[in-house]
Amino acid sequence: MNKPLLGALFALALTGAGAAPALASPAPQADTQAVDxxxxxxxxxxxxxxxxxxxxxxxxxxxxxxxxxxxxxxxxxxxxxxxxxxxxxxxxxxxxxxxxxxxxxxxxxxxxxxxxxxxxxxxxxxxxxxxxxxxxxxxxxxQDQHPEQGKAVTVVSGYWKKTYSCSVDGFAHELREGDWTFKDSIRYTSECQIIGGTSGSPLVDDATGKVVGVNNTTNESGEECTVNNPCEVDESGNVTVHEGIGYAQETYxxxxxxxxxxxxxxxxxxxxxxxx
CATH class of the missing domain: 2.40.10 (Thrombin, subunit H)
Structure with missing residues (x-):
């Protein structure tokens, strides 16, 4: 899971020097609205x-x-x-x-x-x-409907005053992280490189402005099913690891x-x- 941050110094260490100022989102596409x-x-x-x-x-x-x-x-x-x-x-x-x-x-x-x-x-x-x-x-x-694969979405972090734009890559039947299991999680495409402190950010559908998920975790180092390294488990029990890929939990x-x-x-x- 994206670590809750215990202090500003620890938070800055996660992102590197100069990372705290707000960053603008990429220009919205013609069929989307700006997410703020x-x-x-x-x-x-x-x-x-x-x-x-x-x-x-x-x-x-x-x-x-x-x-x-x-x-x-x-x-x-x-x-x-x-x-x-x-x-x-x-x-x-x-x-x-x-x-x-x-x-x-x-x-x-x-x-x-x-x-x-x-x-x-x-x-x-x-x-x-x-x-x-x-x-x-x-x-x-x-939003009270299941999110759709391929939709353009934005993670909006109030802690960092920063946005991350990507798409819904797909859905994990089960996402296992340490002792916890999350069901039917949203998997991001690789553009959303979320970090500690973004935990809890709303995941906003760019086209509607509605919230389709709550940002919660990413696989940081390629480990399998450990804390900060969630793994996907399909209906047959097959385990897949996507290093560097982030996830949100559906809110519909x-x-x-x-x-x-x-x-x-x-x-x-x-x-x-x-x-x-």
Whole structure:
């Protein structure tokens, strides 16, 4: 997984001198729209984004999405699911130009896990309407349909204020990393050379501007199924390693689990997120 960063010096060591300034994305193609930083957030050790469901209402408490391995309580073990855990974590909200515009505060971890997926969902003390009225920032919408192979996508890192543009290369039946197993993961083409601190970044479909995944890991050194070196396992149990290739976890199933008032309901029809 992309390591949560514990401090700026360690973060800079990962990327080399001079890597911290924001970098512009390549010019968008004719059939895409420019992807910017509006609605993304920086955590203390990871990236994230303010997200809404297709049916979210302006007065609903806003939600921030990141990785399960970015939780302040540490990485959940295999089979562990965190639900409705109090949190006062803060997030730095960015505008389109990657400028810091506000500090948002969580009221709780609504959901977090590293089983089948790698996601955390924080409920904020602010509503979507309050964030839009006060800062002019709209939440990013989660797409509720399975992502498509070949689509142009962008990883938008609020921590680094940097974007990575590539395409959906395909999907891993199972992605195994250390003790964890993720299912139906998105594999990037080689252009997305993600690094530590990009964990939790939204993966945005360039054509629609909607979020189709949450960035979470890359195979750093070619090892097989170890931490920071995930491997793919197909339906027949065959193992494949793609050194230098990054992955995201799909998010299209999340909207079915959040109802009116941004309330989590793991028993809702269509919700397939792991239960405690």
């Amino acid at each position: 930083f509006a609605g993304t957030v920086a955590l203390s050790n990871c990236s994230g984004s303010v997200v809404r469901m297709p049916d979210s209402q302006p007065g609903d408490p806003a939600l921030v999405m990141s990785n399960g391995h970015c939780l302040e309580s540490g990485m959940p073990g295999p089979g562990e699911v965190v639900v409705d855990e109090p949190s006062s974590r803060t997030f730095t909200l960015l505008d389109a130009d990657a400028s810091d515009v506000a500090t948002l505060k969580a009221s709780k971890v609504a959901y977090g896990t590293m089983t089948d997926t790698d996601v955390s969902m924080y409920e904020l003390t602010s509503t979507y309407q309050q964030i839009e009225d006060e800062y002019g920032i709209k939440a990013l919408e989660l 199933g999340i909207p079915a689990c959040f109802g009116e008032g941004s309330k989590l309901d793991l028993n809702a029809e269509g919700c397939t997120l792991p239960k405690p």
